[in-house]
Amino acid sequence: MVKPDIHTLAHHLKQERLYVTSEKQLIQRLNNEVLKTAERLYRAAWIAKQQRINLDRLILTSAEASPAECCQHANVLEDTQFVDGYKTLGFQESIYGEFLGRFRENPRLVASCLVAGERLSHEHTQGVIHTVFTSLYGNCIMQEDECYLLQVLRYLVEFELKESDNPRRLLRRGTCAFSILFKLFSEGLYSAKLFLTATLHEPIMQLLVEDEDHLETDPGKLIERFTPAQQQRLFGEKGTDEYRRKVQAAVEANEAKLVALVNTFIGYLKQNTYCFPQSLHWIVSQMYKTLARVERLEVGEVRTMCTDLLLTCFICPAIVNPEQYGIISDAPINEVARFNLMQVGQLLQQLAMSDADDGDPRRKSSLSKFDKTCVAAFLDVVIGGRAVETPPMSSMNLLEGLTRTVFYMTHNQLLALVDFVRSVTAGDQLREEDHLALETLLANVPQSRTTKSNSLELTPFNTPQLSPATTPANKKNRLPIGYLTHLLNCKYHYFQ
DSSP states (O other), rough: OHHHHHEEEEHHHHHHHHHHHHHHHHHHHHHHHHHHHHHHOOOOHHHHHHHHHHHHHHHTTTTTTHHHHHHHHHHHHHEEEETTTTHHHHGHHHHHHHHHHHHHTTHHHHHHHHHHHTTTTTTHHHHHHHHEEEEEEGGGHHHHHHHHHHHHHHHHIIIIIOOSHHHHHHHHOOOOOHHHHHHHHHOOHHHHHHHHHHHHHHHHHHOOOOOOOOOOOOOHHHHHTTTTHHHHHHSTTSSHHHHHHHHHHHHHHHHHHHOOOHHHHHHHHHGGGOOOOOOHHHHHHHHHHHHHTTTOOOOOHHHHHHHHHHIIIHHHHHOOOOOTTTSSSSSSSHHHHHHHHHHHHHHHHHHHHTSSOOOOOHHHHHHTSSSTTTTHHHHHEEEEEEESSSSOOOSSTTTTTTOOBBBBHHHHHHHHHHHHHHHHHSOOOOOHHHHHHHHHHHTSOOOOOOOOSSSTTTTTTTTOOOOOOOEEEGTOOOOOOEEEEOTTTTEEEOOO
C-alpha cells in the first residue's frame, strides 16, 4: 500500500512543479510585455511633448521659429529612434545616470537651481525647464514623478513667487519657471483633461452652434468688419446720430451675447468642481497658503493670483484651442468661432483681475454686467479644505508596481542641463546648503563642452538627443541613458 501512495505523491508533486513553472513563465512573459509597453508609452510621450513644445514655439514665438523650421523639427521627431546611452557615453553613462537620479530625487535642489538660473539670466534656463519636465520627471506619467514635480512647484512658490516684489506680474508674464512647469504639468495631466472636457465641451458646442457673427465689443473694430456699402445699409449715414445709435446698439447686443456665454462657462465651472484635479487643487492650495503669509500681500490679491493662474495657464488656453486639449474633435472651428472663443477667454481673465486699477471705462462697463462673486465661488472650492503637506496620490494609478529607471533626453539637453547646474553652482544666488549639495552632486561629472544653441532645437547642424524609459522596480537605482538616430542619419542621444 505504501509504494503506490509514494508513486501517486511523486506524480502529483511533479504535476504541481510543472504547473508552477508554467505559471512563472507566463508571469515573466506578461512582465516583459508590460515593460515593453511601458517603454513604448514613455517614448511616445517624450516625442508627443516635444512636438507640443515645437508647436507652441511656432504659435507663440513665430518670430523666433519659422514654419519651415518647425515642420523640419516635427519630421525629425517623428523619425526618432532610441539607442542605449552607453553606446555614446561609454563608461561615463553610469556617472551621468547617478547625477540625474540624485538630482531628480531632490525637488528642493531642482527648484533652487531653476530660480538661481533665472536670476542669473542664464541663456538655457527655459530649455532646462522643459528638460526637467520631459526628461528628469518623464512627463509625469509615473506617480512618483508627479509627486516629485508637485514638490518642485511648491518650492518654486516659496523661492520664486514669495521672494518676488510683484508675484502677480511675474505670473501673468508666463515666462517664470513656476508658470512654465505648471502649464506643462496641467497640459499632460489625465485628470485635468477629464475636468476640461466635462466643463468646456457643452458651452463650447453651444457657442459654435448659436452664433455666426463676430461678437466684437469695440465700436471702431466693429465698423471695420463691414464694407462702406454694408455700413451704409446697417447703420445709415456715417457721422449722424442715427449711425452712432445703431453702432452702439450693435455693440450692446454683442456684449449681451458675450455676457450670456461667459455666464454659461462659469456655470459649468461651478457645476464640475467636484472633478477638479486633486494635484492642481494641492498646488494652488499650497500657493495660497504660502503667499497669504507674506505681509506685503493682501489676501484678496493672493486670491486673485490663484484665480489668474488657473484661468491664464489652465482653463483659458483650453477654451481658445479646444482641439489641442481633446475637448472637441467632431466640430470644425472657423475664424468667427475662434474669435468668439478668444473673447470669452479674455473676459474670464479680466474677471480674475477685476480688482486691478484700470481706467478703461469700456472694460469696466463690460465687467459690471457680471456677478462679482462668480469666479470667487469657483476659487473657494479649489483652495478650500485643509491644506496637507504631502502631494496627493492618484486614485487611478494604472502603472502601479512599475518604477521608471531610464531618462529620455537629447545629448544637447544633457550637456545644457549639466552646464546649467555648473553655472548656477559658480554663481552667487544659491543658499549655502544648496551650493554644497550641488558641488557634491557634480564632483564626479565630467566637464563638457558648452552648448551654444538652445537644447530644444533639432536642426540638421545641431541635432538633439534623447533617453529611454522603464525597467523593473528591483533596478530602482539604475538610471540609464541612451541616444537616438534619425532615419536620415541625424543623431540624437538619450540616457539609459
